[in-house]
Amino acid sequence: MSTMRAARFHAQKDIRVDEVPVPTPGNGQVLIDVAWCGICGTDLHEYLEGPIFIPQCGHPHPISGEEPPVVMGHEFSGVVAALGEGVTDLEVGDHVVIEPYIIRPDVNTGPNSKTYHLSQDMNFIGLGGHGGGLAEKIAVDRRWAHKISKDVPLDEAALLEPLTVGFHAVERSDVQHGDVALIGGAGPIGLLTAAVLKAQGVTVVMSELSALRRQKAIESGVADHAFDPRETDVVEEVKKLTDGRGADVAFECTSVQVVLDTLMDAVRPRGVIVVVSIWGHRSDFDIHKLVMKEIDLRGTIAYVNNHPATIELLESGKIDLKPFITGRTGLDGLVDEGFDTLIHRNETAVKILVSPSGEGL
Known part of the structure; x- marks a missing residue:
């Protein structure tokens, strides 16, 4: 049996690069050579x-049946290497990105569904x-593989998954x-949500501590204004930019209480706040302010038929x-390079990509 290298989660702070069997595409599946994750x-x-989304040892996931060690990586692009039986609308060599869901087979995931992600x-x-993008190859159901133009470089295509999170938000x-x-x-x-907003003709203001990330926001053109909240009263700046009205919408992308509080103050009456980040703790905000301003507070998770x-938005060049x-x-x-940088020096980086085969390096 041929093997490949894959990064697998064994336990907290224990990720290992293991030799695992190369998957074979089953009926209705495609085999993908992972380019970037x-x-x-x-x-x-x-x-x-x-483990959080990863199952606990001894408690296999009810759909996949798997428990640690599991292959990691869900933001990835690749090239179709083989087709399973019944797949006729893709060809070997096609470039694809993955909508990385594990969903019960009896759930409607058709083009009109707005709830399968819930x-x-x-x-x-x-x-x-079900495998992962931090492996040389992966077999996925055809439903979750989306063809993308070869004009889009595969490294950029690996950012399509988080871009779609922004699109859905x-x-x-x-x-x-x-x-x-x-x-x-x-x-x-936050940056990719801003990119979607700019593509839709919205004026974007960002609040961010990291000088590098503020610079990225401005230089990339995804933000019109980027403020350091330690040095600038963000609420007052937003009011100046809107003739005292306040922002029409706001996006919380940090899971930090003071940021949510700032957004509550900065949106106009009847404004909308979308909570994009995953909070590992309870929030404690001024619900009286939400009532008195008739703020609409909304959650968002991942994506649903947004890929x-x-x-199309990415291929358009917008x-x-x-x-x-x-990186x-x-x-x-x-x-040592990827996780360590993002954990201890995250102000120096935005997105770090991994080439599982090493061919992209």
Whole structure:
């Protein structure tokens, strides 16, 4: 049996590069040579605090049937290497990105569904099982493989997954062309949410501590204004920019209480706040202010039938993802170079990509 290298989560702070069998595509599946896989904040939380989305040892995931060790990585692009029986609408050599869901087979995931991402026991490829992008190859159901133009470089295509998170968050906000949006946090998700907003004709204001990330926001063109909240009264600046009205919409991308409080003050009456970040703790904000301003507070998680529209947006050239790729490494550098940088020096990086085969380095 042929083998390949894969980064697998064994336990908290224990990720190893193992030799595992090369998967074979089953009926209705495609085999993908992984080109690039991004390191996500969720991966860092699993490493430091997990398992969270990853199943507990002794408690296999109810859909995948897997428990640690599991292959990690859910933000990835690749090339179709083989087709399973019944797959006729892709060809070997096609470039694809993955919508990395693990969902019960009886759930409607058709093109009109708006809720499959909220279904019982939902999890993600690269966390809950079914392989992952931090491996040389992966077999996935055809439903979750989305063809992308070969004009889009595969490294940039690996950012399509977090870009789609931003796309869905913007969709949840009901923002309109010409509105003013405030984003709390210019990490990868904040920056990519800003990119979607700019592509839709929205004025974007960002609040961010990191000088590098503020610079990225301005130089990449995804933000019109980027403020350091330690030096600038963000609420007052937003009011100046909106003739005292306040932002029409705001996006919370940090899971930090003071940021959410700032957004509550900065949005206009009847404004919308979308909470994009994953909070590992309870929030404690001024609910009286929410009532008195009639603020609409909304949650968002991942994406649901958003990949086709996001791919179309990227292929149109309205979004440039190159500026957000700030590092590259192989599987052997995953923890010491990739994770370590993002955990201890995250102000110096945005998105670090991994080449599982090493061919991209």
